Amino acid sequence: MDRPRPVPVPTPLTEPYWTACRRGELALQRCAACRRFVHFPEPACPYCGGGELPYETVAGRGTVHAFSVVHRSFLPGFEPPYTIAWIDLPEGARVFGDITGCAPEDVRIGMPVEVRFDEDIPHWRPT
Secondary structure, eight states, X not given: OOOOOOXXXXXXXXXXXHHHXXXXXXXXXXXXXXXXXXXXXOSSOTTTOOSOOOEEEEOOXXXXXXXXXXXXXXXXXOOXXXXXXXXXXXXXXXXXXXXXXXXXXXXXXXXXXXXXXXXXXXXXEXX
16 A cells, blocks of 8 residues: 655745745755855755855756665655656756656666656656
């Protein structure tokens, strides 16, 4: 029996991210000091220590940087096998997420992907 996936619980730090997801947009923190993107959300920039990290919408297209196929379930609703990946975005960010819309054995490094939202949760699909 399939179990539902856990629902994210936004915090004050992550609320802008989830609000953008509900609009069907991918928004990441970007440090006002060094201009680097930060993902996952942080209270301070891990690169320069800057404390101003407003969220900025990105296009939601990228390429697979690295991936792993998970064969053992760790959370309810994530039925193996499934693929998790780091995605390089042309804006200079690297984001983490799952790859859907293709078999795990078809995922490749360098594969072009785009974000899609299912119940306000971002997932990456081949383009």
